[in-house]
Each structure stands twice: as structure tokens, then as C-alpha cells.
Amino acid sequence: MGDAHSARSSLRRRRFRGSRPRCQDDRQIKGRTVRGLHTQFKGSGTSATAWNIRKDGGVFRKCLGPALAAILALFFFSSAVLAQSLEGVLRGQITDPSGAAISAATVTVTDSQGATKQVQTNEQGQYVLQGLPAGTYTIKVQAIGFVDFEKGSIVIAPGSPQVVDAKLQVAMEKQEITVNDTTNRLSVSQENNASAVVIKGKDLGAFSDDPEDLQADLQALAGPAAGPNGGQIYIDGFSGGQLPPKSDILEVRVNQNPFSAEYDTLGYGRIEVTTKPGSSKLHGQLFADGSNSDFNSRNPFVTKQPPYHLAYEDANVGGPLGKKASFFLYGFRRDMQDSSIVNAIVLDLLDPAFAPIPFSQAVLDPQARTYLGPRVDFQLSPSHVLSVRYQFWHESKNKIGIGQFSLPSQAYDTRKTEHIFEISDTQVLSPRILNQTKFQSKYGRENDTPESLLPAVVVLGAFTGGGNSLGKNLITQNTYQLQNLTSISVGKHALALGGRLRDVDEVDYATRGYNGAFTFSSINTYLTAEQALEHCNAAGGSACAVSGASQFTITAGNPIAQLNLFDLGLFGEDQWRARPNLSLSLGLRVEAQNHIHDHADIAPRVGLAWGLGGAGNPRTVLRAGAGVFYDRFQEAQVLQAERLDGVNEQEFVASSPCFFPNVPSPSELSTLNCGQSVPTKYHIDSHLQAPRTRQAAIGIEQQISQHATASVTYLNSHGVHQLLTRNINTPLPGTYPLDPVYPFGNAGNIFQYESDGLFNQNQIITNFNIRMGTKYSIFGYYTLSFANSNTAGPDSFPMNPYDVLADYGRAAFDVRHRLFMGGSVGLPRGFSLSPLVIANSGAPFNITLGQDLLGTSIFNARPALAPPGATGPGIVATPFGTFDTLPAPDESVIPPYYGAGPGQFTLNLRLSKTLTFGNKGARSQGTGGWWWPSRKGKGLGERGLSAGEAGSSGAGSSESRYSLQLSLAARNIFNFVNLGTPVGNLTSRIFGRSNSLAPSPFSSLSAPRRLDFQARFTF
Template sequence: MNVSTCFVRALMLCALSCPVSSAAFAQTAKPTAVTTSKLPVLSGDVLDATGAAIPGAAVHLHSDQADADAVSDNIGHFTVSLAPGTYTLTAEFNGFRTLHRSNVVIVAGHNSALTLKLLAASDQEIEVDASQAADTSSSANRSALVFKNEQLDTFSDDPNVMEQQLESLSGGDPSNPPQLYVDGFSGGQMPSKDEIREVRINQNPFSAVYDQFGSGRIEILTKPGANKLHGNLDTQWGDSALNARNPYIVGTLPAYDSQNIYGSLTGPVNKTTSFFANVLVENTNSNASVNAKSVDPATLLPVQITQAVPTQSHWQSYRGRIDHQFGKTDTFIGQYRFNNSTAENSGVGQLVLAEAGSNSVTHRQIVQLSDTHIFNAKVILDSGLQYIRTVLTQAPVSTAPSVTVQGAFTGGGAQSQQSRDHQDQWELQEYFSISEGKHFIRTGMRFRANRDANFSRSNYNGQFTFPDLTTYTNALAALGSGSTVTNLPANARPTLFQYATGTAAAELTTADFGFYAEDEWKATKNLTLNYGVRFESQTAIPDHFDPAPRLGFAYAYTRPKAKAPLFVVRGGFGLFYTRFPSGNLLTAQRQNGVSQLSYNLSAASSTDTSPVSFYFTSLAAGASAGALNSLTASTSTPYRIAPNLTSPVTYQGMISGEHAFGKYGNINVGYYRRRSIHQFDSENVNAPMPVTGLRPMGGTQNIYQYSSDGISDGHSFGINGNLNIGSRLNAWGFYGIGSQTSTTGSFSSSSFVSNSYNIRQDEGPITGYSPHQLYTGFNAKPGLGFNVNMFLAVRSRSYFNITTGSDNNGDTIYNDRPSFATSATPAASLRQTPWGNFDITPQAGETIIPFNYARAPGVVYTESSISRDFRFGPRPAGKPDKDGKPARPGDAKYRLRFGAEFDNLFNHVNRAAPIGVLTSPYVGQSIAIGSNFGGNASANRSIVLHAGFNF
């Protein structure tokens, strides 16, 4: 290792780091052939799809007499001397599909040269030797979804929409949504599509290297620097005149538009260094759709509020990457990204009025340093360090008290109010791999630390909750007649008042650590076994030891004398843990009953004269917030961490079968079984007990607790495949059917259970989960420079919850469900809905309806694009093919592309889940378009035009 390499490593270690990439693999080897100048020399270049060099690629040659290994240098070149004979060649590098080439003939006295391109499966022209065809390695898993090159064009150009599309494709445990990994690091941000080299989902599902199951992670690899100068400039433009309007907005719709400019430049700095730089600027002027009902204070008549509230967002992203080769065995990658975004009227839409919005500014800086050191063709060390600095500032449109009328509207000031958040996130990785004989051994560690300095005045303005619009109307009428707390009618009182005061600032530092070791053993020609274990731990919670054993296998069934296996069976089992969110830790630290006091005061009965009514009448009459000081005499509501809180663990199993159709594609079917215990939930552990109404800890204080009492159970069947027809068409598809139930009900770790004394009462389907899901796409080149791409998503009806709109059990949480109506149900409590008849004031002995009893509409969504390329300029001469015949000239140096992208091409209205609050005037109705894949709340179908220049 040279001096410069040692200096870089020392610098990284001083920064509490040492970087990542995943391992470049080396294959099973016999004693290496003796290298001597008298032997023939085989040389060549290892390139990617764009012709860029791939440093550090492992090249292995095998014959019955001897093996030979080589590693490509900083410009992708390799040289090896070996005895004459016929060899099978294998070339591999992390992030690329393994290339096999048989019948590589080395002739005595003659040197040979090869060009090896590691490309997408749809573009490869490979020869597979019979001995190599039964590929049971974990990296050859065909249940994985891998997208690169033209395949990426099937996804949206909008990073937010593309991220939603990839999350949907993962098909993982919906109670534990997939995590995004960018260049091997967690906690990153979705890059723009032009930056992405490759996307992987469900690759190596049971590897101990990762903390999540294969379908629980989305791995994105960004483009490296090239060995030739390349660049592109793209611009996109959208306007309301091109779009189909949101059907839920009536009246005049304000004009809106969007502009997007992207540019990148990549190339060599010198023989050992290359760079990649890009910039993205996006400005969007849109509208938020509000559909709500309020009351006119003058006439006390209901008022329909249907409006489009202007929203603006501005996004800037700057990224630079340097790839540097230290000698022939050490590759260093350094990346820096700066993002700046602003958003106006955030949180507005559906039932939330414009006055309850907020404005925010976010700055994020990401630094990634990684280093791959190749000791030899068998031993590799990958090191990585990531640092993320995030600064978020938020200001409310109004500081007035917030008013929520269940199922009708939310007005006043935003409950979140003013906040500032400064986060520093560190991630350190050290991954070590050894290829020895029939074993490929990997071991390493990951350490993550997060410092969060937060200032929040959330709920400092106070929030009043009314059960229905009638009660709110009565309150306005009573105030107009001069009512006070002593004579405010019982049917005119807010049922809950929440208010926070005290120290707004809090700071927290947490960390988690993971260590792993695993072995991939080529037990026989047709059988590969993977086994390993991972150990994890997290600070600031009681649970500090989480062992996660992993086991996987792959068996290739080969017919006699067949050149390729009929199918490959893969399976495995493993334990996977979920880390406790640092945001919940910060809430428990801040709202501990001492630093920041949080009050939740409820009107428990019709004769109640508690401060709830007093504060409402005082503030509504124009009293200053100083009137709230008397709350110091009341009991605040603290948050705390359960003393027995345990990290959730998922027991995940899988069995699958895959079959390849040569160069035309493949198909995979798989069954997945999972069960999770200790899932996070929130409970009021001092809520009034059923029947008696007494509190187990005495007094009147509510105590909110983060616990891990939840259980989730599910299974699914999936089928995916792809079809390649030359270079003209590549199509892929995924279909999944399954079920998923949970006692915590949603994806959020802070969601409250409806009954703190029986969380099984909330057992049911996951909110928003669709049992049937179909995703498919294709990219085609019909000729004349045209490119056509499409992404199609079809989801069956999903689940959502029905609630009474009241706090029936007195735990201050408005998620109580009704009972099924009976002949004894009072008329005032009866609610007739599309889902049946319900009693909103359940009596003892009545059956509470199941959690997520209702079904929301399904989804049919298409995202498509069409473009045409115009090429001009010099055309490079083509290289001779493997038979020595001259090839056609390459593409012209310059390219102009003009096209359009269509979001929801067929203008199908995907309705949001209906309102399930039984006291709402909108009960049973959808009042907005769904947010699935949609990037524009103003338009049901949107069209974006784009133009680009590449060289």
C-alpha cells in the first residue's frame, strides 16, 4: 500500500470512519497458473454499458490444467500470462451481472486481446458453458428486480414518484416499509434518475450483511466517473393548460406550472482519476385541494369550502463525485451532495384549511467516502463513511389556536407551529471478504450515530377538538349570545383541549451497531448454501442485544446432458430487526413532564365544567394566551419509553423457483411467510379502565407510553419475470397476492392503540394494504430514433378504519370504533353507512366492529413517456467482433432528445380512501384523488415536455 493510500485511510479513520462498496467477487480457484514472459499473454478491457472503464473487476480463467486470475487496473485494463489451452472466462464486479465466456483459446506463441462488457441482461450477448450454467450463487438470484440502462426509463423522471414506484415494487412486509440505500449507505435521499446506474430490489435476500430482508431494501448505485468526457443538459416544462384538472376542485382553478433543469458532466481528470458532477433545479407552482365543511359565524349555517390553495416548492441539488485509483489495488470514491428545498402551505389539503398550513426550508449536505482495497483476487476490504447534516426550519401561517372538528375541517393555526431541527448522522462501515476454495466468506460491521438538536413549539397555540359540526355550531351560537363557562350548554363544549408549554429545546444523541459474519459455500456443482449471523444493538432503549441468524440455499435441477438447468430452487429463513425511531426518543425526552409540559384535558360528561370550556370561551372572546397559565395547576401528560421495550423482530421465510429462457428472459415464482413480534405501538397506560372508569396508577393524569406489544402476521405469493427481444423491447412484470394483519394497525411506530387494555382489539389488516398488486413496464425502440416507455400499477381495494369521531373510552385518543347496531340502538346513536349500520356510543356487551373494517377504492395508474433521438456529429469506428469481422460504426457523438412524459395517461380517477369518521358530513365519501404515485394535486393527468442534449 503506497504512502498516498495510507494517508487517505488515516484521514478517514480520524474522522471516525472508513468506507463502503460491496465486495467485488472472486471465484473458486485452483492453484494459479505460473506467470512467465515466455507464456502467451491475454489482455483486455473491462467496460460498462457506456464504455466507461471498470477498475477492480475480477477476471478468472479456468481449464482442467490450471486457473489464472487478474484484476482490472484503474483504466479497466487487465493482463495475464497463462499456458496454451482452452479456458472458460468469468468476469465480475459488484453492481454488474457476471459475464461468462467459454472456449477462450490461448495459442502458443500468440498474444490475445478481449473486450469484456458487463451489461444489463437485456443487452448481453454471452456464451454460457455447461459447467457454469447452473449458477446458484446468491448474486444470481432471479427473484431480484434489477433495473439499469434503458430499463430505468420505465420509471418517472420525478424522484419522489420514482421512489413510490420502487417502494411498491418491493412487495415486502407492509408493516415495515422498505429502506432506501444509496451507494451502500442508509438514510440517503432518492437521486434523480439521470444519476442512477442501477437499482436492485430483493438481491441476496438472507445475507447477514444487511439489517433488512431483501424486499425490505431498495439499493441504488449512482454513476461513476467516465474515462471519456460526457455530458448532458435536460430541461422539463409543465403547465396547467396541458393537464386534466382534479375533479374534486370546483370553480376557477389557479394556473400552475413547473420547470426542471438538469445538467451533468463526467470524464477523466488524469489517468487515475475521474469525476461526475451534476446539478438539478426544480420549481413547482401548484395547488392543494381543500374539501371541507365549516360554519359561517354570522349565519351559523354550514359552509362548503372547496378551493385550490396555491402551493410553491423549490428544489436545488448539487452533486460531485471523484473516483481515484491508488495503484492497481486501491480505489477511492468521494461524493458530496447539497440539497436545498423550500415549501409553502405544507400540510394543506382535503379537510385542512389554508390557515392551518406552514412554510418550511430544508438544507441537507451529504458526504460519502468509500475505499475498496484488493489485497489479491481473493481478499477484498471495503470501507465507507457517510455524514449527513440536515437543517429544517418551519414556520406556521397562523399562531391562532387550532380547531379540529372530526371529519369536517381543521382550521386555526397549524398544530406543529414553529420548529427548528438540526441533525448530524454518521455511518461507518468496514466489510471484509475472502474467496477460498468453495467458500466465499464475508464479515464486517456498521456503526451509525445520530445527533438531533431540536426546537419545537408544537401545540403551544393549543388545539380544541369537537366531535362533530353540530357541536361546533352550538358553541359558536353560545359564544354569540354571551355564554360563559358557567352556562355554556353541554352540547356546545369541545371535548378535548391540548396544550404544550415549557422548554422548547431538546437534544439527543443515539447510536446503533451491527456486526456480521457469513459464508457462501458451493457444496456441490448444483448446490450452494449460505449461512451466517448478524448481531445488532441500539442505545437509549432497554433492549441491547439482537442476534439475527440467517440461512439460505440454492439448488439447480439439471436434466441429463442438458446445457442449462431446468430450474433453480432457492429458499431461506432469517431474523430481521427494526430500530426504534430517534424522533420518538426525542419526544419522550422533551415531554417528560418536567422539561416540556403537555396537557390533554377532556370534557368527560355533559355536566363537565372543566378548563376545556373555559379556555375555549376565553380564547374565542379574544383573551390572550396568558389565560392558559392556570394550566400549571393541572396535571400534564408525559411521554415515556416502556421499561421492557424490545426491538421488533421479523421471522422471515421464503421458497422460490426460477427458470431462464436463455437470452430472452426469465421467470420466478416465490412464496414468502413472515411473522413479527414486539412491534412498536403507543398506549395511554393510565387510561380509565373499562367498566369501573378507575385509573390503574390513580389520579387523573394520562401517561403516553411507547411500547412493543404488537404482533404482525402475513404471507404472500409473488411472480416476476422479464422478456428481452433483442435491443428493441425489454418488458418486466411483478404480481403479488397476500395478506397482512397486525395489532398495531398502521406503518407508524407512534400510532395509538384504541384500547390500552386489549391491543388485540385492533388486530386486523394493515391500513392501506392491497391484497392484490400488479406492476409491469416496458421500454421499446420501434425504430427511427423513437423510445417508448410505460409503467403500469394495478392495486386491489385497500383497507381503512371506521371511527366514532368521539373519545368514547376517555383515553384522550380519537380512534374509538363503533359497535354493530342492534334493535336497541338509540336513534341518536345510529349511523347508516355504505358499510352497514353502526352505534357510535357502544354499550357494554355490544360487538365492536373489526379494525380496518372498510375497503377503499383500488388503483389503476400508468406513467408513460415517448421521445425521439436525433444524432449528429462524428461516428466512431466500430471494433471487430470476436470472429474478426468489422463491426458497424458506433453512434454519433451528439444526441438531441425531445419527448413528453404522461402521468396517469388514461386520466383514470384514483379516489382517496373515503372518510371513515361517522360524525363527518362526508362519511363514506372520497373527497380527494389518491396520493399513489401522483406528483400533482391539481391535476388528475399531467403532461411534462422535455428536451435534452447529450455528448
């Protein structure tokens, strides 16, 4: 329309110049001046004078020619105006809450076919979208520092400009304009990578309501790129802590913005859990879940299983506290009578020859857990919110520590209690600056009590009996976290500055290993010892003692140890929206902690997202990033080094003891004539560095349709300074066992924590996300992974302390194929279906000899490979290959984790029926306009703080005041028997076979398949 107006103006100004004679008479036709054409319209223009044409033909030609040209020009301009009259115009102004104009805001309109058109606002916040074909449109406005505005059902009519103004809210003030967003579009925002998985609302229904199974499901979801340490869970921004009940969870985000400098841990595999706040309307929920052994399948490793059950109750309520505050109160109680399955090889005491026999038994292990958590949100001003949260968590477990090779005598009881206090202060200091400060104080107490204080008897590859070496423990821990995040919006830049300080104070009373432990290399050596002991007793001997054990260990000293461990992380980051289809992020993080050598770990991060084929809503996004990440040296290792430092406590190791089953005191060990007793202490290497991982990724994201996206990412991870433990006083190579020479003389075993490990990992990750309306959604990933390492963690020992690289091989966490799929399907008549599929290829397992061939005091020696079909002493043929169990000192042995375990598959399915009743519109819609801090963003704009929508498991939207949902949840509905890790000890009679079910999420302790009956009442 603006172009037509310009054309008419140009026509009014048009003059025909040159050597041609000027026409003498000029008249106006409806405001248009045409020289040489004389016409006068009266009234409606039905009467006019005749043409007054001079007889001068030259004049005729010179005047009528230009007149005809003007008529033709008028005709063509009229055609253009007519064509434009079939199109419409959308214009408006974008302002902030104060009414000030917002420049450089992106305005995108989408028609009913999905086609988009985009402009940016000018200095006055105005925008104009011209040439829009008549139809219905949706408009979306995005600006750094503000919540997105979206409005649908905008009708564009020909020739009638449509005006849509928008007043954007600051990112904290979440007021959803469009409640049900059924689109699933790509974005070049760093937070909106398509490889991220966002679970909320009905999608949460695919996950277990049981807290332990829920955590296993989330770990499986984060599995493909978690690296050696698995997925890290953050709850409302805090690391550690107990996972809240599912009904308290607003949303879960995995792998979001993986190269953000705000987080210390690897971005791929990071799990962010956001809990629900209060709301402006009273709402609540009651939930009950029950399971019984009568409905579950049977465990294949036991013939007789006692009855067991699970009872879980959950409740929450939320609403206003006056006009400026809201609350949310939640809690649950979980009572479970589960059973642990023992599957071992023992001696038949009824047989005079004590022949080894299989032994299986199911032992009930009662457990109870209580959780309570109130939260209050105060809106102190329109730009200031204060949130206070308290959590109480108590857990009691009886007869745990049993299962697989561990006999019932290994049982112990544990009691754990946690008190967590959190406070969060969020302020909008200006329309462009947001500041958020968080503090958490956590007090924890744990009490472990073994049922037996007898010495432990460990028969490798067969059973573990006697008392539990865990001993009696009383652990008291205080943990503090302080965080600050300041977000600044400057034009197209979103800046973030912040830091985190963590402090752990722990006092630990532990008698681990005080009861002593005998270790036998195989069931045959233990059989020989028991036969000799029986012969001695039958002969009337007193205080009979025999040899046969490979090792005896006992700990003595002061059982009390304490530590203070703190770490500090500071970061700065700039997210720059260079163009509507290009965003760049550059960040730097600096970390430090005590108890280790390096005190300044520098971690740069960079990310890029480039939209191809469309400025605002590209159909293809190229995404790349790289960064450095550090892991912290944990309190468990610091405490071990503090306790067993050789002064406070000492562990004594006697090789080939001759006093089984008697337990001498540490002072008596040195006086015995058999077995060499050496002290053992732990030490932290003075040059230990924090484990560092360099990670780089490049991927392509594709918009398949309006509702579906997919992405493919290649991820490379290289880790150095990985932690391991090495006995630095191992006898020099070639000197053991005949004439051992120790580097540190008679100092005994020195187990030193070092950072000499490394790992390399390459992965291809394929993600997909389909959301069609509110009734159908499916999400998931497939990953192909290759990982190698020479360490399995800080407490793992290399076979040869003088050749750590000889242990470089397939990593313990290297699962070649992983598949994860979840979603929800709405069915007629109030039914819904929530499936969850998890499948893994076999995990590797270690193949060992159950011997110490190098004098390290660690039984992790591995065999060498033998030619297929070889025979002779020490040759063992297995489905995993032919091995030489008596390798020569200079012979190469197999790498660690040489064996491959069985694959695993589970399909979990929840079928629900929802009944609604009561007056319509009485219940709150989501949060009812309340705003609160959320981890969806990290500041203003693309880092904006915002609230997600309440899900079906919480106070979600409903047209009815009350709803009752009845569900049947099946874990592993096809009853697929998922086996655990096979036995890797070549001397075991069940080598290469599993003696347990795989843990959650593939199976429970008791059964491959479990059925849960559930009821949820919502008001």
C-alpha cells in the same frame, strides 16, 4: 479426438494370444502390425507383393482369421474416428491477472440453439470440451473472486481444435467483454434471484425524472413485500439521504439476495440505488422538463384552479482527471408552482343559522429544490481505489400543510438544507481478499414557520382550522455512518465479514402545540358552540366563552431538546457453491442500540438455491431462505420522550372545556371550574425490545426461453415486539366515566412506547422478466397478500389499552392485490416507448366514532356491528355495513381497518425520439474501462464488486458523438381518477367518500393526469 488416439494406440499394442499357433511372418502396414498378413507398400502404396499364404490350411485358418478380425476392428475404429472428425474440440487455460492458473473455474459453452455444455478447470487451470458439433458458440467463464468472462462468435470446425484462453480480472476491475447481453438466464447465485428487479439503462426511462415521483415509483416497485415499514432505500450502501436525480443513477436493485446478513432491514422491499462514477472519456448531459396546467386534466374536487407549472433542469458531466482519476459532476434545479386542494365541511358564515356547507379551494404552494453533487474517483494503484463524493441539497416550500380537511389557515413554510460528505476506500489486499471501508457525514438543518399562531380548531370529519399546531421549529442534525466489508474467497466459499456504526446527534427547538388546540367530535357539536358564541356576542357579552369542545390541549415548557442515538451491527456470512447447481448461504448478524432495553439482537440468516435440469445454466431453480430481521427504535420517538418527559415539557389535556375560543395558560387551567386538566407525558417502556420479524420464503424460478424468466415465491412474515403507544394511566375498565380509577393516581396521561404489537403476513409473489435484444424489455410482478396486525406504527394507540389484542385485524398496509409492470420498446426511426403500469386493490381504512369512550384522551373509538336492517338510537346504515355507534361496555366492536378503499390504476407512458449526429465512435462506451465499487456485489466472486453499464439517461454508449432526445411523458395517460383514502369518521357528512386524489404514483396533488415535455442533449 483424444479417444481416437487412444484407440490407435490400443490397436498397436494388440496381440492375439492363446493356444492358437503364431504366424511366422509379421509385416507392418503403415505402422500397424498385423500377424500373418504380408503386404509391402512403396511410395504412395500403389504397388505391393502378393499374398504369401502357406498351404497349411490350419495355419491359414489360424492366421487369416485373426487378420480378418483385425481388419474389421480397424474398420469400426475408423468409423468412430470419422464420426469424431465431424465434431470439434474447445480447449484453453484460465489465469488471473498475474498469470497464475485458476482451478475450479466453471466454463460454459452455448450454441446458437441455446444448448449448453459445461466443465471445470483442473489444477493447471486447463479445460477441454469435446464432442462439440460444428457451429458457432459463446463461451462464459465464471470463478469465485473474478469478473465473468464472456466471448461470442467462436466457430467450431470439424477436426480443428479451437483454443480460447481467458485472463480473468479481479471482481473490482470491471472490463466488460460482452457489451450487449441480450440473454436472461437463471443462476443459483444468491445475488441473482429471479425475484429481484434490476433497473438500468433504457428501463430507467419508464420511471419519472421528477425526484419526488421517482421515489414514489420505486416505493411502488418495492411494495409487495415491504412489511409494515415500506421499502427501505440505500444510496451507494448508505441508509437514508436524498434520492439523487435519475440521470445520476447507474442502476436500481430491488429484493436482491433478500436473506443477506449484510443488511439490517427486510430483504423483500429493499431498494439499492447505485450512482454513476467518472469515466475515461469526457461525456455529459443536459436535460429540461416542463409541465403546465394548460396541458393537464382538472382536479375533480375543485371548480376553479389557479394556473400552476413545473420547471426542472438537470445537468451532469464526467471524464478523466489525468491518468489515475476521474470525476462526475451532477446537479438539478426544480421549481414548481403546485396547488393544494382543500375539500372540507365548514359553517356558512353568511347564513344566520351557520348551516354546514361543502368548501373547496385550490391554494398555490410554490416549491423549489436545488441539488449539486461532485464525485471524484482516484485509482491509487491497480488494486486500490478511493472515491470522494459531496452532495448539497436545499429545498424551500411555501404554504404547505394545506389540503383535504386542512384549511388555508393551516399553511406553514419550511426550509431544509443538507450537506453530505462520503468517502469510500476499496482495496484488493490479495487475489482472494477485498476490503471496502465507507464513511458518511451528513449535516441537516430544517426551519418550519407557521403562518398563523392562533389556536387550532379540529372538527373531526369536517375541517381543521386556526393556526397549525406544528409551531415554529428549528432542527439541526448530524448523522454519521461508518461501514466496513471484507470479502474472502476460499475455494468454493465466499466469506464476508463486516459491520456498520451509525450515530445521530440532534438538537431540536420546537414549539409544537404551544398555540393550543380545541377538538370537536363532529360538525354538529361545533355548530352548537358557534351558535352559542354568536348569541353571547349578540347579547353584548364581553370575553364570551362557550362549551361544546370535547378536548383542549396545550404544551408548555422548555422548547429545546437534544439526543444522541447510535446503533451497531456486525455480521458474518459464508456463501458456499457446494456444486455447480447448488449454492448455500449461512449468515449471522448481531445488532445493538442505545435508549432501549435489549442490547444484543441476534439475527441468523440462511439461503439455498438448487438448480434443476442442468449444472451451470439450469432451466429451473428451487430457492428458499429464512431469516430474522430487526427494526431500530427511531430518533423521532426518542426525541418525543426526551421532550415531553414531564419535566422538560408537558402537554396539558382538558376534557370538555368551557372556555372556547379563549386560550388559558397551563397555570390557569387548574383554576377553571369546568373541564378536568391533566398533564401528559411520554415514556419509553423499560422492557421495550427492538421489533423483530421472522421471514421465510420458498419459490421456484423457471427459464421460459433464452430471453425470459419467471418466478413464483411464497413469503411468510411474522412480526413480534412491534411498536405502539399505550396510555398506561387509563381509567380501569368499568370505572369511566362515572367514577374513574387511575392505576397511577393523579399522574395524568402517561403515553408509553411499548413493543407489544404483532403482525402476520402471507404473500404469493409472481415475477417475470423478458429481455429480447436491446430494443425490448419488460419486467414486473403481481402479488397476493394477506396481512393482519394490532398496531399501525409506533405512534398508534390501541382503542382499549387493557386489551391490545382486541385491535388485531386487517393491517393498515394490507393491500390484497398489487400489479407492477415496466419496460422499454424500441421503435423504428429512433423512437422508443417506455410504459409503466401500477395497479392496486383498495387499501383498508379505519372506521371510527370520533369519540373517546374509555378515557384515553385519544379519539379512536370504534362502533359495533348491528344486524342488517336494524333501527334505533345510534344505528347507522352505510355501504360498509350497519353499525351501532353506542356500543355497551362489554360489547365487541369492529376490528380496525374494517373498511376497504377504492382500487387504483395508472399507466404512465413516455414516447421519445432520439436524433444523433457528429462523428461516430467519439463518445465513450460506458465507463471506458474504469473500475469502481458498486453495490451489485458485496465482495469477491459471487459477492464481487463490479460496475454496471451506463444507461440511456446517462453517458450511455452511442455510435454518434452527440444525441438529442425529445420526449413526451404522461403520468396516468388514461386520466383515471384515483381516489384517496375515504373518510372513516361515522359522524362525518362525507363518511365513506374520498375528499382527495390518491398521492403519487397514481396522481399528483393538482390533477389526475400530467403531461411533461422533455429534452435531453447528450455528448
